[in-house]
Amino acid sequence: MVTGEKRQLLDLILDELVPPSADGRIPGAGEAGVAEFLPSSESYVPKPLDAVNSVLSSVSAKSADFSALDRTERVSVLKAVEADKPESFETLVRLTYMGYYSQPGIRPLFGVGAHPVHPEGYAVERESDELLAELTKSVRSRGSNYRA
Amino acid sequence: MSNDPVDVLIIGAGASGAAFAWSIIDTRMRILCLEQGPRIADKEFPSRRDDYELARYAEFSCDPNVRRLKQDYPINSSDSCIAPVNWNGVGGSTINFLGHWVRMKPSDFKARSLDGVADDWPVDYPTLEPFYELNDRNTGVSGLGGNPAYPPYCPELPPIPIGKLGQTLANGFNKLGWHWWPSDVAILSQDHDGRQKCVNAGTCDLGCAAGAKGGTNFTYWPMLENARVELRTECRVREILVDQSTGFATGVLYHGPDGQVHEQKAELVVLACNGIGTPRLLLNSTSRLFPDGLANRSGKVGKFLMFHPLTGVAGVFDEPMRGHEGPMACAILSQEFYETDPSNDFVRGYGLHSGRSTTPMTYALGGYGIDDPIPWGEAHREVMDGQYPYLAGLTVVTEDLPEERNCVTLDTGLTDSDGIPAPKVAYRISENTRKMLKHGEERSKEALLAAGAKTILAKNGDSVWRRAGWHQMGTCRMGKDPETSVVDGWGRSHDVKNLFIVDGSIFVTSGAVNPTSTIQALALYIGECIKSNIGNLFD
Numbered sequence: 001m002v003t004g005e006k007r008q009l010l011d012l013i014l015d016e017l018v019p020p021s022a023d024g025r026i027p028g029a030g031e032a033g034v035a036e037f038l039p040s041s042e043s044y045v046p047k048p049l050d051a052v053n054s055v056l057s058s059v060s061a062k063s064a065d066f067s068a069l070d071r072t073e074r075v076s077v078l079k080a081v082e083a084d085k086p087e088s089f090e091t092l093v094r095l096t097y098m099g100y101y102s103q104p105g106i107r108p109l110f111g112v113g114a115h116p117v118h119p120e121g122y123a124v125e126r127e128s129d130e131l132l133a134e135l136t137k138s139v140r141s142r143g144s145n146y147r148a
Numbered sequence: 149m150s151n152d153p154v155d156v157l158i159i160g161a162g163a164s165g166a167a168f169a170w171s172i173i174d175t176r177m178r179i180l181c182l183e184q185g186p187r188i189a190d191k192e193f194p195s196r197r198d199d200y201e202l203a204r205y206a207e208f209s210c211d212p213n214v215r216r217l218k219q220d221y222p223i224n225s226s227d228s229c230i231a232p233v234n235w236n237g238v239g240g241s242t243i244n245f246l247g248h249w250v251r252m253k254p255s256d257f258k259a260r261s262l263d264g265v266a267d268d269w270p271v272d273y274p275t276l277e278p279f280y281e282l283n284d285r286n287t288g289v290s291g292l293g294g295n296p297a298y299p300p301y302c303p304e305l306p307p308i309p310i311g312k313l314g315q316t317l318a319n320g321f322n323k324l325g326w327h328w329w330p331s332d333v334a335i336l337s338q339d340h341d342g343r344q345k346c347v348n349a350g351t352c353d354l355g356c357a358a359g360a361k362g363g364t365n366f367t368y369w370p371m372l373e374n375a376r377v378e379l380r381t382e383c384r385v386r387e388i389l390v391d392q393s394t395g396f397a398t399g400v401l402y403h404g405p406d407g408q409v410h411e412q413k414a415e416l417v418v419l420a421c422n423g424i425g426t427p428r429l430l431l432n433s434t435s436r437l438f439p440d441g442l443a444n445r446s447g448k449v450g451k452f453l454m455f456h457p458l459t460g461v462a463g464v465f466d467e468p469m470r471g472h473e474g475p476m477a478c479a480i481l482s483q484e485f486y487e488t489d490p491s492n493d494f495v496r497g498y499g500l501h502s503g504r505s506t507t508p509m510t511y512a513l514g515g516y517g518i519d520d521p522i523p524w525g526e527a528h529r530e531v532m533d534g535q536y537p538y539l540a541g542l543t544v545v546t547e548d549l550p551e552e553r554n555c556v557t558l559d560t561g562l563t564d565s566d567g568i569p570a571p572k573v574a575y576r577i578s579e580n581t582r583k584m585l586k587h588g589e590e591r592s593k594e595a596l597l598a599a600g601a602k603t604i605l606a607k608n609g610d611s612v613w614r615r616a617g618w619h620q621m622g623t624c625r626m627g628k629d630p631e632t633s634v635v636d637g638w639g640r641s642h643d644v645k646n647l648f649i650v651d652g653s654i655f656v657t658s659g660a661v662n663p664t665s666t667i668q669a670l671a672l673y674i675g676e677c678i679k680s681n682i683g684n685l686f687d
Binding site: 016017018019021026043044075078090093094096097098100101102103104106107110111112116117118119120121122123124125126127129132135136138139140142143144145146147148 | 193195196197198199200201202205206207253254255262292294296297298299306307308309310311315318319321322325327328329330337346347348349350351357358468470472473474483484486487507508509512513521524525526528529532533536537
């Protein structure tokens with residue numbers, strides 16, 4: 001579990017990895033609570049908190065007060081951390097995407113249903129026979145295209 | 149659990165083992181199938197979970213090296229640009245396959261005669277055609293009759309929706325005057341045979357909880373169990389045993405769910421473990437008579453491994469394509485560039501498959517079968533907001549020609565949970581394939597632009613999809629010559645008269661289509677041959 005000041009720093013970092021949309025419609029990964037997902041992500045990478053703590057330490061070493069930086073400066077710090085600790089940083093990026101997009105509330109913001117895909121699925125109407133006949137008309141008209 | 153001798157012992161409960169068993173149930177022989185994995189209940193499929201996408205990266209990954217479940221054997225693919233993927237359990241890889249149900253074409257069986265490459269098969273399309281038909285009926289296939297890319301046939305069920313994405317791409321192909329057709333799929337477009345039609349969940353790789361996808365867990369196994377075919381799960385075969393005086397297979401040693409090693413005797417042993425598992429088991433079955441592995445006097449067991457190297461190109465359109473809705477691998481298929489064209493700088497050909505797009509997490513992590521996450525930061529927003537909803541793509545699926553250097557061997561340092569040596573894959577793509585992929589990428593761009601794409605997203609470099617080794621073929625090839633092949637024209641080992649192989653390892657060439665339809669048609673054909681020759685089967 002990441003708590004206290006480290007949690008605040010982690011949320012700021014997460015909000016740079018997946019930032020909120022400019023109109024505020026889509027939350028950033030920090031605001032979406034991805035930090036809660038990270039400790040329980042051992043099914044996807046071994047020792048996920050090692051990667052998280054490695055990135056947190058590296059950010060702190062490069063910036064005494066990350067929260068005081070503007071967003072451009074924060075991105076510069078994170079790019080430097082990415083260069084210094086590529087494996088830990090990539091692990092954090094991957095886990096951030098997993099923790100973010102696995103949330104049912106996030107998927108509809110990208111046009112995908114919040115619901116589990118079974119049993120409801122999606123209603124997709126089958127093309128009519130007439131439409132398929134029209135679409136395939138030119139293909140049929142050219143005749144066979146295989147070698148016997 | 150009785151280990152009394154059986155007439156027929158089938159190893160593997162996947163696509164081929166189940167189809168083969170069905171083909172011989174009318175013989176009244178005692179049939180036993182040993183399967184190393186368990187049966188998975190419908191309610192266990194992750195598509196019923198809120199966070200269903202996460203399962204792709206853990207217990208429901210297509211990659212056994214990621215899943216690491218007890219029934220999975222590791223595969224060393226460090227010397228391969230493509231990682232084999234599979235599922236171990238009742239249904240085999242039809243549990244997580246995508247249900248694209250394309251037949252091989254008549255020319256695929258005659259590559260040597262027609263194009264001077266590879267070898268001809270000892271069977272041909274007309275011979276297999278009735279078995280394709282039979283298998284389609286048992287599986288439940290949806291599609292549109294009249295495809296001019298094939299000799300005439302008509303799927304039993306109407307096609308699944310091709311959707312906005314499919315219609316858009318179809319219009320692009322039509323503008324160019326290129327072939328395309330709604331994909332044949334082993335996915336039900338309407339309720340059929342007690343099974344529910346597809347709900348367009350878009351997560352076929354996570355198992356079909358609706359039962360719409362034609363995995364053998366939903367098709368053949370219910371029929372087999374009604375016919376009292378015995379299925380023992382969590383039973384991993386360690387070795388096939390051979391009578392050292394007669395040279396006949398006598399049965400197997402297997403690790404049971406009790407953790408003990410058991411001997412099971414059988415009159416006939418049938419391998420159905422596909423292109424990696426079957427050569428692995430044969431190479432692990434050594435004896436005085438077969439010091440280099442069972443049925444391997446030719447030295448060809450494990451050789452000539454073929455995959456289908458893939459690459460993809462996507463287009464960004466003006467309107468949302470809703471590509472996450474509908475069976476994920478298939479909407480339409482173009483075979484415009486399938487047959488050999490002397491004007492190309494390569495021989496044989498490829499298909500352009502319109503896989504649908506995937507769910508947000510998988511796209512953010514690089515796409516299905518790819519581990520290359522999209523950028524973080526503001527670029528992430530641009531990709532997910534400005535590209536993801538508007539994507540339609542084409543996958544270039546190339547024919548892989550057989551090359552002896554591409555092979556499955558044993559890794560002496562890596563074992564499964566029972567201590568059995570794991571397979572090691574050595575594989576690289578040929579120059580012919582590389583040219584084909586490049587050609588396919590360029591044609592894909594043309595098709596997408598013709599369909600109205602505003603931007604083309606193509607990968608850089610010439611790498612292929614890494615986690616794309618679904619189709620594992622050729623490692624125990626059929627042939628008439630015992631010096632150059634492992635089994636004969638009806639799947640019987642040249643060296644061991646009561647040993648048969650019925651899976652994708654017996655393919656002579658790969659075609660450029662998903663192989664399961666052909667694997668099962670072959671399994672049914674072999675079953676029919678066994679019945680026809682039952683009186684002198686071991687002569």
